[in-house]
Amino acid sequence: MYGLIDCNNFYxxxxxxxxxxxxxxxxxxxxNNDGCVVSRSNEAKALGIPMGVPLFKIRDLVEREHxxxxxxxxVLYGNLSRRVMSVVRSIIPEQEVYSIDECFVHFAPNEExxxxxxxxxxxxxxxxxxxxxxxxxxxxxxxxxxxxxxKKHPETGGxxxxxxxxxxxxxxxxxxxxxxxxxxxxxxxxMESFRIETAYDFVQRTPEWVRRNFxxxxxxxxxxxxxxPRIPFGEETPTKSIGRSRSFGNxxxxxxxxxxxxxxxxxxxxxxxxxxHLGTLNLAIYLRTNRFRFDIPQYNPYVQSSFxxxxxxxxxxxxxxxxLLGSIWRPxxxxxxxxxxxxxxVRMDRALPFETEEEQRRKRLRAIEGRIRERxxxxxxxxxxxxxxxxxxxxxxxxxxxxxTTDLRDxxxxxxx
Numbered sequence: 001m002y003g004l005i006d007c008n009n010f011y012x013x014x015x016x017x018x019x020x021x022x023x024x025x026x027x028x029x030x031x032n033n034d035g036c037v038v039s040r041s042n043e044a045k046a047l048g049i050p051m052g053v054p055l056f057k058i059r060d061l062v063e064r065e066h067x068x069x070x071x072x073x074x075v076l077y078g079n080l081s082r083r084v085m086s087v088v089r090s091i092i093p094e095q096e097v098y099s100i101d102e103c104f105v106h107f108a109p110n111e112e113x114x115x116x117x118x119x120x121x122x123x124x125x126x127x128x129x130x131x132x133x134x135x136x137x138x139x140x141x142x143x144x145x146x147x148x149x150x151k152k153h154p155e156t157g158g159x160x161x162x163x164x165x166x167x168x169x170x171x172x173x174x175x176x177x178x179x180x181x182x183x184x185x186x187x188x189x190x191m192e193s194f195r196i197e198t199a200y201d202f203v204q205r206t207p208e209w210v211r212r213n214f215x216x217x218x219x220x221x222x223x224x225x226x227x228x229p230r231i232p233f234g235e236e237t238p239t240k241s242i243g244r245s246r247s248f249g250n251x252x253x254x255x256x257x258x259x260x261x262x263x264x265x266x267x268x269x270x271x272x273x274x275x276x277h278l279g280t281l282n283l284a285i286y287l288r289t290n291r292f293r294f295d296i297p298q299y300n301p302y303v304q305s306s307f308x309x310x311x312x313x314x315x316x317x318x319x320x321x322x323x324l325l326g327s328i329w330r331p332x333x334x335x336x337x338x339x340x341x342x343x344x345x346v347r348m349d350r351a352l353p354f355e356t357e358e359e360q361r362r363k364r365l366r367a368i369e370g371r372i373r374e375r376x377x378x379x380x381x382x383x384x385x386x387x388x389x390x391x392x393x394x395x396x397x398x399x400x401x402x403x404x405t406t407d408l409r410d411x412x413x414x415x416x417x
Contacts (some may be wrong), residue, residue: 003120012041
């Protein structure tokens with residue numbers, strides 16, 4: 001059996017951990033530069049605030065209903081996410097982190113999965129303060145459906161198990177086909193053209209019909225809904241490229257500031273490469289001016305560099321980024337967006353037979369650096385070429401909460417009366 005642990009309204013729940021005055025009140029969290037709503041409390045959903053709506057479109061509603069508005073605090077959210085995953089892993093070691101607020105677990109045969117799922121929920125709520133919805137089922141796709149059901153029905157106590165044919169059929173009948181994990185927009189339109197409205201309608205078709213009209217992914221979804229596991233546990237889809245970009249709340253025209261921003265992106269990309277045991281053979285940087293401003297000159301450069309040996313070493317790639325930026329830099333432009341993209345990725349799990357002693361030493365140093373930063377946070381150790389606060393001056397966040405868990409200056413102080 002598989003379990004899916006899904007944190008409820010994760011960004012909002014993170015804000016509420018340290019701000020109890022936000023409980024039972026409508027709350028929304030915004031995207032970068034305070035643009036659009038990316039997380040809503042149940043109270044905000046009840047007011048009809050849709051996901052993704054720009055803040056300026058709902059300002060009247062926000063003021064009238066006293067909706068609390070929070071800027072995205074990804075440092076806080078990432079730290080609390082790691083704590084949630086650590087608590088889950090302490091109870092069920094077989095864990096697959098799916099996103100910042102979701103993870104799958106795999107229960108051993110004959111394990112008391114319903115009891116363990118409820119223990120996980122209590123432990124996360126007690127240890128981190130984040131409420132969760134947990135679904136347990138024979139496949140990952142059914143576990144997703146069960147998790148959604150647990151959130152919508154309070155009588156489940158936050159845990160719902162699909163372990164009988166009757167329960168699975170009932171869940172499929174109540175699940176719109178568009179809500180099924182793996183059904184994208186294109187497939188949804190196709191499903192609707194075949195008059196398939198629910199997950200149950202889909203599984204009534206034959207495997208031959210599904211294979212003929214959909215891809216192999218569609219067939220996998222079909223079998224998963226029928227209780228046959230087709231998505232392996234713990235198997236990641238091979239990554240083709242990794243990128244990091246950001247729109248700037250305030251335009252940037254200074255070369256040194258752009259360099260610091262790009263190096264921040266590079267550090268994040270290198271960390272992801274390390275996590276997936278990958279190396280890159282190609283690195284690209286790009287800059288964008290504001291295409292909606294017709295009163296300013298436009299310039300949207302893109303440049304890349306290729307390597308003979310794969311690498312994920314930040315210190316090795318810093319000179320590359322500087323050189324690329326120097327080749328495209330032109331004064332007199334106000335840049336609204338920038339980014340880094342690495343591609344041509346290869347596995348680096350094992351040392352190459354021709355790996356030099358210097359490369360082996362670099363690998364050991366990166367491993368030590370990773371452990372230090374995992375324990376003490378991003379500011380615990382970093383290359384002097386970086387400025388960890390480079391993005392603060394260009395990102396608009398008017399409602400940011402403190403970094404309670406990662407910055408000594410922001411530790412919550414409690415004063416007894």
